[in-house]
Amino acid sequence: MSHLLEVKDLEVKFALRTGDLTAINGVSFSLHKGQRMGLVGESGAGKSVTGFAVINLISKPGFISGGQVIFNGRDLAALSDEAMREIRGNQISMIFQDPMMTLNPVLTIGTQMVETLQAHRHITRAEAEAIALEKLQKVQIPSPEKRLAQYPHEFSGGMRQRIVIAIALLTDPEIIIADEPTTALDVTIQAEIMDLLQQLCESERTGLILITHDLGVVSQVTETIAVMYAGKIVESGSTEKVVREPRHPYTQGLIKALPGSLQPGAKLHQIPGMMPTLTDIPPGCAFNPRCTLSQRICREQEPPFITIDGDACKVACHMVQPDASKASL
Template sequence: MALLEVNHLDVHFALRKGDVHALRDINFTLERGERLGIVGESGAGKSVAAFALLNLIAKPGFIAGGEVNFEGKTLNTMSERRLRKVRGNRMSMIFQDPMMTLNPVLSIGEQMIECLKAHRRISTKRARAIALDKLQQVQLPSPETRLAQYPHELSGGMRQRVIIAIALLLDPDIIIADEPTTALDVTIQAEIMALLLNLCEQHNVGLILITHDLGVVSQVTQRMLVMYAGRVIEQGPTREIINDPQHPYTQGLINALPQMATPGEQLNQIRGSMPSLSNLPGGCAFHPRCDFIKRADGQTRPACVEQVPGFVTSGNCQVACHMVAEMQEDRRLKEEGQ
């Protein structure tokens, strides 16, 4: 049994004009110590998925269907009291903006001690010693001094190290990192990601990394999910997807990386933009932006416009694309003909 299992997860937001489907039929697993990346453009549903795992979807959002199982126990049907024993304790989250996460009127030490005492019966002295140890683990300079400082007295990189230390305070089994380096300089981003990867490996902690940066995902994760308009459209081993992407959207994301463009020429980009979740196109949600919607004979694939694609297996990956399914069927017929 996997440490974390997500089965047919649906998240809706109740609006006056009707429910908006933010996540549709999300399925994946995470083993102990495994590193999973979730990638996609803004609006793909990555952060909603992260909040849904911890049952932190705020109203008017709600989990409309499916299950999030942690060690065989369903989190989305747990009472708030039982859920508190999992949140922060067994599953921690690193949010995008450390200034929004840290309390500006409490010192770093007070916040870390408060977190420990909320989950464990522990003395203040012992809690302070644990907090100091975690700050040392994340290589924060002068950790004794930092305990007495307030968030505004630290740089962005230091604040993010504090957030990682807080996530590690209770020795969790899973860390969910939602765009953990968004507000940082490029050099600091690399340091933070290397630190997070090293700590997860040392403590055998499962990592769910949510980002739009395929370069980071390729270096840090073992498996990845590619999301588009609230659905997973490709999933499998990271190296396999990066080296041989099957879905046209994944191909577009990789081709949009700066290193894929010819020096001096315009960067590659996916035409159009992510559709509104309240007005999704029929069939495959990506079809208005897809360069492969037409067959070799110039005719549009009717299925792309009319049917939501199911998953087909390609190598070790699962791909939700009518074109891939059609190519596999053509290949099978040719082999049978021989």
């Protein structure tokens, strides 16, 4: 099966007066048509920067300094701004964590949806309104005809996020990148939005990259998972395998921190320390100062990304033994 999206050795740097800082360091992953993937890690791990880099939307002083982002056979990292505009928001859509940052407060929902469609397709206003109506129905907005004439402030947070998803679906994209799409919502609405997103991806055969710190959400929605730490992927594989049998100490720590993993009343597990800043990434394995298994080799040598369990999982940890498969860089 050919890949719809293939990210190879992606590197993103930020140019500062003191020199370039590496934010993303050699990230690689792939996505098939209709596949749902989770990109997980704490704040500062590089998840959102990776998502923005996929659609070549890194703001200065950031820039893509290496690697490839192959989408339908084209390297997005090498395309001009004009060529990228044909793909961004059209073939690849993005959903942000705060819907009010996406929606224009002074335009009606209908106007915003019609303008989005007409920016990418040569269609009449009536045709655009018909498509907008259809997408609002798909995301289960009640009385969609009335809603087209309303403004963003007239909707609840959950409804606004549904509208943002409807806008992302307008052009029938092949991939949706969802960056913490439910952070601003309460738990019951979060579950509804994630169920909706999953159903839509399945029915439309749309690929999904779900960026989140919440392993609970990822385990319910995605098929594959990549765990990020300090700008690198430290573990990847099928979601079921990684969640059930995490190999990297960082992934183990994230899973132990989930409320559902403990007996009622037990104290939540916490990974000691903090994610390192870009200026202070330690030598060797970046996780070593926070790791209970850390040895001398962890402090001195960067662990290779090795294949384990046949081809089901990959992990970058000196304390995990490879199987018969060879280490892959």
